[in-house]
Amino acid sequence: MKKGMTRREALAAAAGCLTLTRCSVLGEHLAQPRVSIVRASYTQAIYDTVRRLLVEHRVDVRGKRVVIKPNLVEFDPGTTINTHPMLVHAAFEGFRALGAADVRIAEGPGHRRVTLDLADAAGYFDTIPHFEDHFTDLNLDDVSQVLLRDPFSRLSAVYFPNTALGADLLVSLPKMKTHHWVGATLSMKNFFGLVPGSIYGWPKNVLHWAGIDECIADLHAAFPRHFAIVDGVVGMEGNGPIQGNPKPVGVLVAGKDMTAVDATCCRIMRINPSRIHYLRLAAAPSRLEEQNIRQIGEAIRNVQTPFDLIEPFQSLRL
Numbered sequence: 001m002k003k004g005m006t007r008r009e010a011l012a013a014a015a016g017c018l019t020l021t022r023c024s025v026l027g028e029h030l031a032q033p034r035v036s037i038v039r040a041s042y043t044q045a046i047y048d049t050v051r052r053l054l055v056e057h058r059v060d061v062r063g064k065r066v067v068i069k070p071n072l073v074e075f076d077p078g079t080t081i082n083t084h085p086m087l088v089h090a091a092f093e094g095f096r097a098l099g100a101a102d103v104r105i106a107e108g109p110g111h112r113r114v115t116l117d118l119a120d121a122a123g124y125f126d127t128i129p130h131f132e133d134h135f136t137d138l139n140l141d142d143v144s145q146v147l148l149r150d151p152f153s154r155l156s157a158v159y160f161p162n163t164a165l166g167a168d169l170l171v172s173l174p175k176m177k178t179h180h181w182v183g184a185t186l187s188m189k190n191f192f193g194l195v196p197g198s199i200y201g202w203p204k205n206v207l208h209w210a211g212i213d214e215c216i217a218d219l220h221a222a223f224p225r226h227f228a229i230v231d232g233v234v235g236m237e238g239n240g241p242i243q244g245n246p247k248p249v250g251v252l253v254a255g256k257d258m259t260a261v262d263a264t265c266c267r268i269m270r271i272n273p274s275r276i277h278y279l280r281l282a283a284a285p286s287r288l289e290e291q292n293i294r295q296i297g298e299a300i301r302n303v304q305t306p307f308d309l310i311e312p313f314q315s316l317r318l
Helices: 007-016 022-027 045-056 085-097 115-121 189-194 205-209 212-222 258-268 277-282 311-316
Strands: 034-039 065-070 102-107 135-137 143-147 157-161 169-173 175-179 183-185 226-237 245-255 294-297
Touching: 034 045, 034 258, 045 085, 045 226, 045 245, 065 085, 065 189, 085 102, 085 169, 085 226, 115 135, 157 212, 169 189, 175 245, 183 189, 183 258, 183 311, 189 212, 205 212, 212 277, 226 258, 245 258, 258 277
Parallel strands: 034 294, 065 102, 065 169, 102 135, 169 226, 175 226
Antiparallel strands: 034 245, 143 157, 175 183, 226 245
């Protein structure tokens, strides 16, 4: 940081210097990506499972700032929409145990304006001690503008929350779900919650107008220091991401390369990842092939669970 520069100015300068080109997106993570599939349940054992995942992937966060981004959208006691609070707490404790200097949980829902009420209804306050002290509402956070160079979408710049921009590692903790506009919502689509409602309103229609798949690819490029753990213990099929039905799978899927993680999740759901448009934008086609992803833990065939798809997406079936 330059002498006399405030933290906000430093964040803005760093954001403005981001060079996001299609070549950089397609060329990142040149080594064969590693993706873990592990069996899991919403019990105390999930804490040890998450800790082992972080060690297995050599996630180095000692002395660093970690921001955990769950999928907190709506609440309906009759179904499963949000990332389970036990998984969020397990990740929170896991990163602290690995020596992270600061771990925050952060989300900016696109439907609800009072995020803490939504978190309370979803069980976050009951599960995560002192939740409010560790939480940032990204819809209301201070922001800085990031210029998108050669973007996929029609956006030329995006205002992002400073909490997300200041993270050394941004952790996507989505729910494994189908989606009525893009087919599947996983670790990459989860970054829609980084776009602040205070700037773009609710339900953040600017991202829809600019191209949903294209914006997913742009958001993925904007935050390259990331890690993903997908909550597939109980997912959602059919008319997701809100009005679908619970789908038990009993797994967590994790890795440093979100395109590889999402491609693996698609295969578990019996969705062809090469037919998901945002995956084709964010990764070279060969990178999505199963033989080019190093699977760790359970084999896909042992946990594969076909998800029901609404009629417009029947062609996505693997």
